Amino acid sequence: MSSDTTPEQEPKAPRLAFLRSATVVAVGMAIMNVAAYGFTLISSHRLIPEQFGAITALLGLLLIGNVASLGLQATGARRLATHTGSGKDAEALSDAMLKAGHRSALGLTAVCVVATPLFMWLLHIDSIVAVLLLAPTLGCLTLMGSQLGVLQGSQRWTELAAVYTAVGVGRLVLGGGALIVHPSLDSAMIGLALGAAVPALLGAFLLRGSAGASAEHIKAALRETVHGTHTLLAFFVIANADVLFARALLDGTDSGYYAAGVIVAKACLFLPQFVIVIVFPSLASSPGDTVRLRRAIMAVAGLGVCTVIGTLLLPDLVVTIIGGKENYAPLGPYTWLFAVSGSAYAVLQLVVYAAIAQQEKRAALLIWVGLAVLAVAAGIVLGAGIATGLTGVKVLVAMTSTCALVLSAALAVGLHRQATD
Template identity: 85%
Template structure:
C-alpha cells in the first residue's frame, strides 16, 4: 500500500510548499497594502480635498520613481532564479552594491528635478517635494534587498520586509498627520517610514561580500532594461492622477484622487501572485500555462472587487472618504475598481515580459501612454467633459487603455514563445 500511495503523495509536496510560500508572502504583502491604505485613509480624513490631491500627486511621483527599486528587484530575482553553479553569494552582494549606487544616483536626480515638480504639480511647499529624494533613495536600496530575498526564495524574510514597508508608512506617516495635518508632515512621515524596510533588509542580508565590479555593472545594465519597462508601466498607471490634477478643477481632482484609492487597492491586492510566480517565469520563460493561470487568478480577484464595489458603493465610500465632501463619488467607485483590476492584469503581463527579456514591451506601453495623454488632453483639456463627467470619462479611458495594452503584450509574448519553439 505504501508503494502505491507514495507516488500520489510526492507531487503534492511541491504544491503544498508553493501554497505555504504564497500564503506567507500574501500575508506580508496584505499587511503592507492595508497599512499603506490606512495611511491614505488618514490623509483623506486629515487633509482637505486640495491638500489630498497634492499628496496623491506626490505619491504618484513616488510610485513612478519607485520603478528603479522594482527594476533592481526584478533583476535580482531573475538572475538568482536562473543562476546555476556556485557564486550565488557574490552575485547577491553585487546586487546590493548596485542598489546602493542606484539609490545615490536617484536621490541626486530627484533633488535636481525639484523646480520641475513644483511647476508641474502646482505645489507651493518646496520642503514636501525635497523630501521625495531621500524617500526614493531608501526605497531604491530596499529594492535590491528584495530582489536577493525573492530570487533566493527566502519567503519569510521577504514577507517581513514587505510588512515593514506598510507599518513604517502607517505608524510614521500616519502618526505625523495625526500630530499635525499638513502636506509637509505627511512627507516627513513618509521619508522616515521608507527608511524602516531599508534598515531591516540591510540587517537580514548583513555579511554579504565578494561582489565584483563587472558583476555590479552587469546588474545595473540589466536593471536599466527592466526599469525602463516598469517605468513605462507605472507612468501610464499613475498618469491619470497627474492628468486629473492638471486638467480638472481642484475639487474634482480631489474626488478623482479619492477614487484612485479604490483603483490602487485593486491593483496591489493580487501583487503576491506576481512575486511568487516571477522566479518560475524567469527560469521557464516558455511556461505559458503558468502565465495563463496567473492571469486568471489576478483577473478573478479583480472581478470580486468590482462586484463588491458595485453592490456596496456606500460602504466603499465610507471606507475611502468618510466625509460628505466625497459623497458625489459614491455611484462611480466600481469604475475605479475596474480600472485598478485592469492594471493589475497589465502589471502581471509586464513582469512576464521582463522575465522573458522582451525589450519591445516598453515601446508598446509608451505608445499607449502617448495616445492616452492625447485623448485626455482633447476630452478634458478642451472642456468636452468637465466636473463629474470628466471624472467618469478619465477613469473609463484608463481602463480601456490597460485592457488594450494587456491584450497586445500578451499576444506578443505568445508569438515570441511559439516562434522560439
C-alpha cells in the same frame, strides 16, 4: 521503490507550498498597504490642508522615484531565479545586486539633493528641510529594492514578507508618530525618512555576509535595471494618466467624481500584487511557460471579478469609504466600472512583469504607443464634447479598461512568439 507520497498527492505538494508562500507574502504586503493608508489618515487629520497638500505632493515624488527600486527588485529576482551555477556564484550575484542598489541609491540621493530648489519651486513648498529629506528617504527605498529582489529571487518568502511589513510599520509608527508628537510638514518628512531606513536596515541584516561580486556583475545588473525601470515607468505612467485626462478634459465636478472612482481602481490594482511577487521568479526561470502565466492571469483576474461583484452588491458602502455619499452619491452605480479598470491594469501589470522576466525589449515601446492612442482617443471623445458629465466619466474609464486589456493581450502574444522563436 516505495514512497510516502501517492501519485494523487504529488501535485498537491507544490500547490500547498505556493498557497503558503502566497499567504505569507500577502499578509506582509497587506500590512504594508494598510499602514501606509494609516499614515495618510493621520496626515489628513493632523496637518492643515496646505501642509497635507504638500506632503501628498512629496509622496507623489517618492512614488515616481520608487520606480528605480521596483526595477532593481525585478532585476534581482530575475537574475537569482534564472541562476544555474554554484552557491558561491549565487552569493556573488546577490552581492552584485546589493552593490548595484547602493550605487543607484547614492545616485538618486544626489539627484534629489541637486533638484531640491526645483522641487520647492514646482510644488510651492517653502521648507527646504522637508524637500531635502526626500533624498535619504528615496535612497533607503532604492536600496531596499535591491534587497527585496535578492530575497524574492531566492524565494525567501518569510524574510521578504518581513521587509514588506517593516516598510509599513516604519512609515506608520515613525512617520505617524512624528505627526502625533509635532504636527508639521518637517516632522512628517523626518518620520518618513526614519521609517524608510527601517526596512533597509532589516534587509541589510538579513542579507549580511554576501560577497564576491565582480565589477562586470555589477555593471550587468545596472544595465538590466535600466531596462526594467524603463518598462515599469511606462506602465506606471499609463496607469495614472487617466486622472490627468479627467482633470484636463472634464469639468471640475466630474473630474472630482473620476478622482474618487480611481481610489477603487487603485485598490483593485494593488490587491493582487502578492500574486505577481510570488510568480515572478518562476516566470523568469521558465520563460515562455504559457501555462504558468495563464494561471497567474486567472488568479489576478479572479480577484478582480470578486472586487467587481463587491462593488455591484455594495455600491453605497464603496461610496461611503471613498468619499462619502453626501459628495459622491451619483458615482455609486458606476463604481464597478472602476473596479473593472483597476483589475484590467492589474492583469497588465502581471504581463509587464512577465515581459521583464523574459527580457522582452519591446514591451516599453508598446506601452508608450498605447498611451499615445489613449491620449488621442480621450482628446477626441472628451475634448470635442462627444461625451460629457457622468457619461464622460463612464466613457473615459471604459477606454482605460479597453486599453489595458488590449495591451495585455498584445504583450502576452508577443511573449509567446518570442518563446516559440
